[in-house]
Structure formats: C-alpha cells, structure tokens
Amino acid sequence: MRHLKMPTHTMRIFVLFLAFVATLSFSTFAQSSLTGTIRFTIDEVCPGAEVKLTGPQQFSVLSNSDGTYSFNDLSAAGRYMLSIGFLGYETFYENFEISDKQIQESSRIVIDHIFEEDTKMDDIIVQGWGKSGKPLEEEIVSVDVVSTQLIESNAIINASDAVERVPGVVIIDGQISVRGGGGYAYGTGSRVTLVIDDVPILTPERNEILWDFVPLETTDQIEVVKGSSSVQYGSSALNGIVHARTRWPERNSKAQTRIRTFSTFYDKAYQEDYRSAQWWQTPNTGNSFQSFPHAVGFSYYNGKHYAKRNLDVVFGAFATTDQTHIAEEFNHRIRGSVRMRWTPEKFDRFNMQLSVLSMYRHRSNIFIWNGDSSEILKPLANYRVRYQYAMIDPVLTYYLGEKRNQKLQLISRFYLDKALNGIGNRNNESYQIYNDFRYFNEFGNIFSFVGGITNRQMVVRANALRGFFSDGTNTFRYGELSGYGNLDVKLNRLVINSGFRFESYIIDEPTAQLINDTSINPEADSLYPQGRFLFSKPVFSIGANYSLSKRSNLRISFGQSFRVPSIAERFVDETLEDALRIRPNPTIRPEAGFSMEFGYKYHTTFKKTLNIYADAAIFYQSFTDMIEFQFGVDPTDPIPLGFQANNVSKARILGYELSLSSSGKIGKVPVNALIGYTYTFGGNAAVNEEYNRLGPLIRDAFGAYHISDLEQAEFQNGNILQQENSILNGILNYRWRHLLKADVNTGYGKWTAGFVYRYYSYLDRVDDVFEIDVYPYTAAFGRYRNNRQYKGEHILDLKTGIKFNEKTTLSFVTQNVFNRFIVIRPGKANPPRTYTLQATFEF
Structure with missing residues (x-):
C-alpha cells in the first residue's frame, strides 16, 4: 500500500x-x-x-x-x-x-x-406610580408614608384616622380628599382608591373605602400617593391611592407577638356654651354600654418565619366596642386575618401567598344633627345594620430565566359583603372577583417594565335598587376589563416613568336597557351609544425624577384619570326614618381629569439612625363632570330634605405643599415627625369660565391667599352684584384653602412625649341650604359658621408614654385638649376632649 x-x-x-x-x-x-x-x-x-x-x-x-x-x-x-x-x-x-x-x-x-x-436602616421603600418598590426620594409623584410608629403613638385604631394625619389630606365621613380633589360628598363613590397588598378594594355597590376593614394590627406602613393614578389602578384613582402594606415577620426562628389594648373615654361636652348638648352622665356599673360615649378593645399580631420550610405566617385579630359622642351612633366590630408566604425548597422559582381577611360590624349611621344647642349631639335620623365582610387573596409568582430578572404573577381576590339584618331598602349583598395577571422584566440596570391584564366581575343585590325594574329584580351585574403597562428607564441620574391603561366597563343587559331608556335618561343615545359598554377610556401618565446630588431630587409628572359612577349614585332610592331621602339619578356621567406636579425632595441620614425628608411641590389638577350629592330641599316631595348625585362642577385646582418628615433616633432620643402645610385654590370653571385658562387661575390663586373678613362678609351678606364680582364666587364648595398639620413624637430614656396639631382655615363655600334659616338641622351649621367670624379651626392633641421594659409600653393620649366645639364635617360636631389609655405588650 x-x-x-x-x-x-x-x-x-x-x-x-x-x-x-x-x-x-x-x-x-x-x-x-x-x-x-x-x-x-x-x-x-x-x-x-x-x-x-x-x-x-x-x-x-x-x-x-x-x-x-x-x-x-x-x-x-x-x-x-x-x-x-x-x-x-x-x-x-x-x-x-x-x-x-x-x-x-x-x-x-x-x-x-x-x-x-x-x-439595618429604616429606609423607606414605596410603590407610587410603578408596581415595584423604589426609594421614596426616587418617586415620580408625591408619596407620604404613615408608619406603625405614628399609628401606635397616637393610639389609632382606624385607618382613616391614620391617613388623616398626612399633609393635604382631609377625610370627612370616610370620604377622602387629597389636595382639594374632592369636597364634602356624602354617599359619593371615592375618588381615591384603597389598595391592600397590591390589590385595589372598594365596595361594589357604593365604590366607597372600608376604612374599618384595613387590618392596622398587621400593617407595616400606609402609603398615600397624591395625584391622578388611574393608569396604575383604574377607575376611582382620580385623586390618588392609599396603599396599606402588611408586615412580614423578621427572618429568625422566633415568633413575634404584639398585643395592644386601649380604652377611650369622653370629657364633658365642650365648653359651657354647648354643655347643654351633653346627653350622657358619669358612667357607673348600672349604665349600659350605650349610655355614655367610650371605646374599648384590643388588637393582636403574631408573625413567625419558618426557615426550614421557607414559610412566613402572620395572624391578626382586632375587636372593639365603640359608642361615639353622638347619641345612638356606635360602631362595634371584630376582625381577623391570616397571611402566608411560601417558597418550595426544591422549586425556588415559585412563590405562593395566601391572605384571608374577615370582619363583622354592627354599626349605626347618622347624617345630620337634630338641631342647634341641646340637639347638636342627637341625630335627626339614623339607621342600624349588621354587616359581614370577607376576602381571600391568592397570589402566585414564578421567576423566569437564569438571572431571575423576569417574573409572572397572578394576583386574585374573592370579596363579599352582606347585610345580616338589613331593614327595608338596606338589605343588600355584594360579590366581587378580581384577577390581575402581571409580567415583570428588568432589562439590565436601565429598563424595568411591568404590564398586565385585569378583570373584575361584580354582582350587587340591594332592595334600594328594586324600584327600577318592572319585574321586581334587585340585581345588578357589571364588570371591568383593562390592559396596562408601565416602563421605568434609568439613565445615570435620570429616571423616566411612563404608563398607559385602557379600561372598559361592561354591564348586564337589564341594566344596559335601563340606562339607555330615553324615557328615564333623555341623553342616553349620546351618552351610551355602545350598548352594554358603559364606559371605555384610555389614560396615560409620564414623569421624571432627576438626582441633583446624592441628597436631592427634582421630579415632574403628568397623569390622567377617570371615575365611573357607582351603582348607588345612579340608582339608590331610599329614605332615612321619613326624614331624609336619597334620590336616584341614572343620567350622571363619568368624571375625568388629569393632574400635574413639579417637586423637589431633599433626603439625608444622620449616623445611619435617622432618616430626614424635606419636600416642596407645586400641583395642578383639572377635573370635569365632578359628581356631588347635592343637599337640598324639594317642596314637591313628601320628604323635602334630601340628596341627589349630579355632575355639578369643573374643578381647576392649583396650589403648593411643603412638608418635613423624620424617622429614627439621634443617639438615644427618638425623633419621629410628619409636618406639612398645603395651600389649595379650587376654582369652579362651571361658574367662572376664566378658570379654563391657567392665567386667570394663577392670578386668583395668588389673590385668594388672604381674603379679608370684609370680603367674606360682603360675599355672604351683600347684594347679587357684590357676590358675582367676588373672588369667592368661583371657589369650589367644601375646600379648605389652608391646611397645616404636625405630628411630632420624641422622648428620652423610658419616656416619650409628643403632640398633634391641625389647622383648617375657614370653609369659604358650602351648599346654599346651610346658609338659609329654614330647618333647624341645617340652620345650626350656618349659625356655627357665623359665630366663627371667618376664622379657622385649631385642634391640639397631646401624647405621652413610658416603656417599662422591652416588652411593655403604656401610652396616654388626650385629643382636643382645650375641649372646643369644632365642626369640620357639616352637620356633625367633632368629639369633645377624649382620653385614651393604651398598653402594648411584645413577646
């Protein structure tokens, strides 16, 4: 070879x-x-x-x-x-x-x-316009945080009292207004969405916030996002978001247990001028619970991390009996919750959470006092109802890719509420199923995207709705379908956030026929040409945050929003003890608008133990077709006094806000504070068309900063020409131009001490019925306003506490220290001086 x-x-x-x-x-x-x-x-x-x-x-x-x-x-x-x-x-x-x-x-x-x-630091992480956490100073919009320290130092047992401490926020009868975005609108659906652990929750019938349902005993912090936020959570986030986040246990093998007990008692009814209003006597063993105002109760928290099983478990419980200073008004409730988080050891890409929350409530509601002097602490009408609330929230999370920079998440909620012994028109029940399928992706260190699809189905059964159907049915079915996306872009010192959402509301055929019935709704053809699609709308948001230095940031934002009227606003027809009537109005239109903000935030830390934030913001809000339950008299109705929801105003709101907050310690001295001043000028472009232009609005915003007593008197008591030419003529009803709030807590050694101060300027405009001396229950508020002589209200609370050891703390809080007669909510007096004793035990 x-x-x-x-x-x-x-x-x-x-x-x-x-x-x-x-x-x-x-x-x-x-x-x-x-x-x-x-x-x-x-x-x-x-x-x-x-x-x-x-x-x-x-x-x-x-x-x-x-x-x-x-x-x-x-x-x-x-x-x-x-x-x-x-x-x-x-x-x-x-x-x-x-x-x-x-x-x-x-x-x-x-x-x-x-x-x-x-x-370890108390670094504040929030979720503002995005759906993932970021440091407070990097947010695109104004966000204020209510800490557990603020809640416990003030012996707060209701979430509304906690959120009301935030600068620029006013809560009246459960209705929240942020920077003048809403006035006093009894019975109107909320313009701010409540979110509990990433899931929005408003009652299906009335679209109202259930403040009692927020489990403060397991809450880690409450975030208040200011400004239009419909891109994030859809309808009803017209004016902002309140986000309550649950506290998870610390990552050690020991269980953490916290028990709070509290007792609140009331002093004599105000100063001598109003002492005749007092209906209670000194409590003794022979008195029933309803014979004197008081509140007693407890809360319980237990959390444990099981390291071997990668399991976190949190239990919460709360119970109270609460008889207020108003005769026959009470609010007794029992609440319980459990929350679990589990990651399988052999399949750690998967994470599962399950939350269960339930509450029983026996409550009496009142609307307005019975009259002046001795009648101001007695109701004109009230009604009692027992309710059961429950929700179950399963959350499934799956991480994608080797780098785990992507994840899929399914967030669900099953909700129900039911009147257990409703009488007449107040016999109702509601159901809601909510699903949010989300996709997260972080593209390196520059891009972060979250998008998803949400679907919500609701069923409402209420006797108050029965009169609209000839067959006697009382059931409404409606749903919401939306798609959304949010993109964060981080370019060195600049963070840009943009988002979009398209949402449609779909109603059942009987309701669609009712709303499109031109005999009931003459504008049906033009308002609802889409048949069963009640409302569809795209909304957008965009904003930026620029880091000037390690300690200071500039931000600017623009966001659109909308709110679909609730079933109750359209169709409820009921009377309260033959004294007040709530009238239906199927013709009302959805609200829509936008908000803009330019802000500056300074953040620094002191020896890694104290966080300090200083913030300044200029804001502008514009809303059309705003809905209010107008209070008035219809002489042709057998029950003349009542409410009806109407599109009444075009709001153009301009103002600024200054705030300072701190959390932590300087050495051994705690320094926790939340202080803020808000100036708001709310112009009604439906009355003064000049406010459709920014120039006249800015001019009058400066001009209205100080309004003299003479100008106030000429507007209220002058002739028609004087009233029409007054700057007060175009101001929105129920807005406070000046709000100042301060919550400060400090101490040394075992002792703590602090104060809460709130200032509400004179309420420039109210419904005309309160200015006319016709009915004693409406005229009483007008006389109160005249007695104020155009001066605002000052409210001072004092608090102190002692920590006996690492496990036991005793606190004492006095509210309305000077026992002044104060009326923030028309027709309902604020409480007199109260004393609260609270004991906290940790194990």
Whole structure:
C-alpha cells in the first residue's frame, strides 16, 4: 500500500492553522465567574436579595433559597461593581477588577456578604406610580408614608384616622380628599382608591373605602400617593391611592407577638356654651354600654418565619366596642386575618401567598344633627345594620430565566359583603372577583417594565335598587376589563416613568336597557351609544425624577384619570326614618381629569439612625363632570330634605405643599415627625369660565391667599352684584384653602412625649341650604359658621408614654385638649376632649 506524504511547507501551514483555531477557541470560550453566599446572620441565609453587577458587562439576579448567587459568563476584562440589597438593610457595594489572565484561566471569584444588624436602616421603600418598590426620594409623584410608629403613638385604631394625619389630606365621613380633589360628598363613590397588598378594594355597590376593614394590627406602613393614578389602578384613582402594606415577620426562628389594648373615654361636652348638648352622665356599673360615649378593645399580631420550610405566617385579630359622642351612633366590630408566604425548597422559582381577611360590624349611621344647642349631639335620623365582610387573596409568582430578572404573577381576590339584618331598602349583598395577571422584566440596570391584564366581575343585590325594574329584580351585574403597562428607564441620574391603561366597563343587559331608556335618561343615545359598554377610556401618565446630588431630587409628572359612577349614585332610592331621602339619578356621567406636579425632595441620614425628608411641590389638577350629592330641599316631595348625585362642577385646582418628615433616633432620643402645610385654590370653571385658562387661575390663586373678613362678609351678606364680582364666587364648595398639620413624637430614656396639631382655615363655600334659616338641622351649621367670624379651626392633641421594659409600653393620649366645639364635617360636631389609655405588650 502506497502512503501519501504531505509536503513540508504544507505541514507547517496546517500546524499553524490548528494552533490558531485552538487559540481562537480558547479565547472565545474562556470566561471567569463570580459567586457568593448572602446571609442575614452567620446562621441564616438570605434568599431573594437583589444582586446587581455593573461594568463591562451588566447582570441582575435574586439570590436563591440557599442564599447563593452566581454570574458564570464574565468574558470581558475590566473594573466591576457588585451591589447586594435587601429591603430594610443598607445596600452593600464592592468594587473589583477582572484581568485578561483571570479570564483565560477561568478564575472563580467569590464574594460573600452578611447583613450585620448594625447596618439595618429604616429606609423607606414605596410603590407610587410603578408596581415595584423604589426609594421614596426616587418617586415620580408625591408619596407620604404613615408608619406603625405614628399609628401606635397616637393610639389609632382606624385607618382613616391614620391617613388623616398626612399633609393635604382631609377625610370627612370616610370620604377622602387629597389636595382639594374632592369636597364634602356624602354617599359619593371615592375618588381615591384603597389598595391592600397590591390589590385595589372598594365596595361594589357604593365604590366607597372600608376604612374599618384595613387590618392596622398587621400593617407595616400606609402609603398615600397624591395625584391622578388611574393608569396604575383604574377607575376611582382620580385623586390618588392609599396603599396599606402588611408586615412580614423578621427572618429568625422566633415568633413575634404584639398585643395592644386601649380604652377611650369622653370629657364633658365642650365648653359651657354647648354643655347643654351633653346627653350622657358619669358612667357607673348600672349604665349600659350605650349610655355614655367610650371605646374599648384590643388588637393582636403574631408573625413567625419558618426557615426550614421557607414559610412566613402572620395572624391578626382586632375587636372593639365603640359608642361615639353622638347619641345612638356606635360602631362595634371584630376582625381577623391570616397571611402566608411560601417558597418550595426544591422549586425556588415559585412563590405562593395566601391572605384571608374577615370582619363583622354592627354599626349605626347618622347624617345630620337634630338641631342647634341641646340637639347638636342627637341625630335627626339614623339607621342600624349588621354587616359581614370577607376576602381571600391568592397570589402566585414564578421567576423566569437564569438571572431571575423576569417574573409572572397572578394576583386574585374573592370579596363579599352582606347585610345580616338589613331593614327595608338596606338589605343588600355584594360579590366581587378580581384577577390581575402581571409580567415583570428588568432589562439590565436601565429598563424595568411591568404590564398586565385585569378583570373584575361584580354582582350587587340591594332592595334600594328594586324600584327600577318592572319585574321586581334587585340585581345588578357589571364588570371591568383593562390592559396596562408601565416602563421605568434609568439613565445615570435620570429616571423616566411612563404608563398607559385602557379600561372598559361592561354591564348586564337589564341594566344596559335601563340606562339607555330615553324615557328615564333623555341623553342616553349620546351618552351610551355602545350598548352594554358603559364606559371605555384610555389614560396615560409620564414623569421624571432627576438626582441633583446624592441628597436631592427634582421630579415632574403628568397623569390622567377617570371615575365611573357607582351603582348607588345612579340608582339608590331610599329614605332615612321619613326624614331624609336619597334620590336616584341614572343620567350622571363619568368624571375625568388629569393632574400635574413639579417637586423637589431633599433626603439625608444622620449616623445611619435617622432618616430626614424635606419636600416642596407645586400641583395642578383639572377635573370635569365632578359628581356631588347635592343637599337640598324639594317642596314637591313628601320628604323635602334630601340628596341627589349630579355632575355639578369643573374643578381647576392649583396650589403648593411643603412638608418635613423624620424617622429614627439621634443617639438615644427618638425623633419621629410628619409636618406639612398645603395651600389649595379650587376654582369652579362651571361658574367662572376664566378658570379654563391657567392665567386667570394663577392670578386668583395668588389673590385668594388672604381674603379679608370684609370680603367674606360682603360675599355672604351683600347684594347679587357684590357676590358675582367676588373672588369667592368661583371657589369650589367644601375646600379648605389652608391646611397645616404636625405630628411630632420624641422622648428620652423610658419616656416619650409628643403632640398633634391641625389647622383648617375657614370653609369659604358650602351648599346654599346651610346658609338659609329654614330647618333647624341645617340652620345650626350656618349659625356655627357665623359665630366663627371667618376664622379657622385649631385642634391640639397631646401624647405621652413610658416603656417599662422591652416588652411593655403604656401610652396616654388626650385629643382636643382645650375641649372646643369644632365642626369640620357639616352637620356633625367633632368629639369633645377624649382620653385614651393604651398598653402594648411584645413577646
């Protein structure tokens, strides 16, 4: 057999080619790696920490269930920075360099980290216009945070009392107004959406906020987002969002238990001028619970982290009996909750949460006092009802990709409320099913996107709705379908946020026929040409935050919003003890609008133990077809006094807000404060068309900063020409131009002390019926306003406490220290001086 022989020069070329290919392959596939383990303590690993790598290559992952992380494809030499962060702990940074030699040798770099306890901070993370947390100073819009410290130091047992501490916020009869976005609108659906752990919740029938349903005993913090937020949570977020977040247990093997007990008692009824209104006597053993005003109750929290099972469990309970200072007005309730979070050890890409919350409430509602002097603490009419509320929230989360920078999430809620012994028209029940399917994606360190689809189905059965159907049915069915997206772009110091939402409301056929019945609704053809589609609308938002330095940020934002009227606003027809009537109005139109804001925030820390935030903001809000339950007299009705929902105003609101907040300690001295001043000018463009232009609105906003007593008197008592030419003529009803609030708490050693101060300026405009001396129950408010002589109201509370040891704290709070007769809500007096004793036990 003949052998072939390769020429020498050919052999040399072939060998060189093989060497080149080997070198190319080695350089192509050679790479270094970075790995490590993250721990809370030496004995406890930290799953779910955010690990980011920046430099020639950029990556982002979450630590695994065993606390480990890894980046295995580092093929570019250069200088890198590693950051490791976890909510509530100071972010860890480390710079390092990878050389070409390390890459060629496939070196393995190890960087471990332990979150030491002394690095833990009370860093404030919020969820404003996005659906993922970010530091407060990086938010696009104004966000205020109500901490558990503020709640407990004031012995607060209702979420509305906690949120009312926020600058620029007023809550009357459960109706919340943010920066003048709403007035006094009894029975109107809320213009602010309540969110509990990422899921919006308003009652299906009335679209109102159930403040009693918020489990303060398990709440970690309450965030108040100011401004139009319909892009984030749809209809009813016209004026903002209130987001209550549950507290998870600390990551150790010990259970944490907290028990709060409280007792509140009332002093004599105001000062001597109104002492005749007092209906109660000094309590004794022979009195029933309804014979004197008081509140007693307790709350319970228990949380435990089961490290071996990757399971967190939280239990909460609350009970109180509450007889207010108004005769026959009470609010007794029992609430219980459980929340669980579980990550399977062998399938740590998956996370499941389950929350269950239930409440029983026996309540008496009143609308207006019975008259002046001795009758101001007695109701003209009231009604009693027992309700059962319940909701179940399952949440499923699945992380995608090796880097876990993507996730799918299904958030659901099953809700019901039912009147247990409703009488007449107040016998009703409601059901709601809510689903939100979300997709998150972080594209390196620059882009962050969340988008999804929501669907909500609601059924309302109420006797108060029965009169609209000839067949006697009392059931309404309607639903909401929407798609949304939100994009964050981070370019060095600049963060840009943009979002969109398209939402449609669909009603059942009988309701559609009713609304489109031109004999009832003459404008049906023009208002609702879509048949069963009651309302469809796209909304957008955009904003930016620029970091001027490590301590200061500028922000600017624009957001659109809308609100669909509730079933109750359209169709409820009921009377209260033959004294008041709520009249239906199927013709009302949806509200719509937008808000704009320009703000500056300064943030600093003092020795890692004290957070300080200073904020200044200028805001503008514009709303059309605003709905109010107008209070008036219809002489043709057998029950002349009553309410009806109407589109009454075009609101153009301009103002500014200054605030200062702090949390933490200076050495051993706690310094916790929330202070703010808000100036709001609310112009009604339906009365003064000039307010459709920004120039006249700015002119009058400056001109109305101080209105003299003479101008007030001429407007209220002058002739028609004087009233029409007055700057007060175009101001919206039930808006306070000046609001000042301060909640300060400090102390030394075992003792704490603080105060709460609130100032409401004179209420410039109210419904005309309160200015006419026709009925004693309406004229009483007019006489109260005249007695004020155009002066505002000052309210002062004092608080103190002593911490006997690490487990026991005793607090004492006095509200309305000077026992003044104050009326913030028309026709219903504020409480006289009250004393609350609270004991807190921790185990």
